[in-house]
Amino acid sequence: MPNVQPHIQLDDTLEVKYALLPGDPARLDRISPFLENVMELKFNREYRSLIGTYKGIKILAISTGIGGASAGIAVEELHNIGVEALIRIGSCGSLQPKVKMGDIILVSGAVRDDGASKTYVDAMFPAVPDIDLLFACVESAKEKNIPFHTGIARSHDSFYTDDEDAIDAFWSKKGVLGCDMETAAIFTIGHLRGVKTASILNNVVEYQGDTLDSIVNYVDGESLSMQGEKNEILVALEAFVKLEKGLS
Numbered sequence: 592m593p594n595v596q597p598h599i600q601l602d603d604t605l606e607v608k609y610a611l612l613p614g615d616p617a618r619l620d621r622i623s624p625f626l627e628n629v630m631e632l633k634f635n636r637e638y639r640s641l642i643g644t645y646k647g648i649k650i651l652a653i654s655t656g657i658g659g660a661s662a663g664i665a666v667e668e669l670h671n672i673g674v675e676a677l678i679r680i681g682s683c684g685s686l687q688p689k690v691k692m693g694d695i696i697l698v699s700g701a702v703r704d705d706g707a708s709k710t711y712v713d714a715m716f717p718a719v720p721d722i723d724l725l726f727a728c729v730e731s732a733k734e735k736n737i738p739f740h741t742g743i744a745r746s747h748d749s750f751y752t753d754d755e756d757a758i759d760a761f762w763s764k765k766g767v768l769g770c771d772m773e774t775a776a777i778f779t780i781g782h783l784r785g786v787k788t789a790s791i792l793n794n795v796v797e798y799q800g801d802t803l804d805s806i807v808n809y810v811d812g813e814s815l816s817m818q819g820e821k822n823e824i825l826v827a828l829e830a831f832v833k834l835e836k837g838l839s
């Protein structure tokens with residue numbers, strides 16, 4: 592009997608080892624041109640999925656929605672259907688002047704300022720990517736001449752607390768490069784389940800810029816952010832090729 596998962600609505604008959612995890616379901620339309628033999632699968636709640644091939648390797652793409660709670664459910668259910676490695680293809684806001692619009696960050700660790708990961712294990716447990724998958728991303732970016740930053744991201748649960756500017760200033764001073772909402776949960780839960788994870792973040796908000804305005808511009812297709820998105824997708828796909836060939 593296929594083990595259909597309650598939220599992603601997929602099962603292990605897909606026999607797929609690699610998954611790209613954007614937050615936004617609409618990003619799948621822009622992942623699709625990178626793949627061959629694309630087939631739309633399911634769209635249940637925030638989880639829209641498609642499958643295709645890249646250089647002959649089967650790749651699943653599935654959106655996770657906003658936040659660690661829904662991303663964590665995706666990691667669990669993907670693990671249940673046999674996915675072995677996943678890369679978040681996200682957007683983020685810059686916390687450093689050097690992280691410009693459309694720059695990509697290959698995340699080497701995440702501040703666990705989310706709720707979901709803490710329901711699994713105390714906050715002192717580190718949120719880190721799989722080192723082979725991170726190195727594969729680094730090598731892929733170099734080979735494709737795509738500039739990148741490596742460093743720490745902060746994953747949070749809201750844009751609308753009363754203290755957002757102060758919180759950003761605090762983490763900026765600690766050298767954190769940017770903030771998103773899912774990386775910490777994906778790293779933590781992936782580690783606990785034995786799934787290899789990485790996270791690539793495309794910066795869509797200038798340092799000290801207006802976060803919510805910038806997110807609207809990104810949705811409207813602002814060009815630097817769109818180039819950053821293409822770059823992160825390509826780097827992730829090439830990293831899976833390396834993993835498949837045992838090169839990382």
Ligand SMILES: O=P(O)(O)O[C@H]1O[C@H](CO)[C@@H](O)[C@H]1O
Binds near residue numbers: 806
């Ligand atoms: O663009 P995605 O991948 O959804 O990522 C970022 O954008 C959303 C907020 O606008 C959050 O999910 C955040 O992590």
Ligand SMILES: O=c1cc[nH]c(=O)[nH]1
Binds near residue numbers: 802
């Ligand atoms: O500033 C930002 C932009 C995108 N996503 C975030 O979590 N924060």
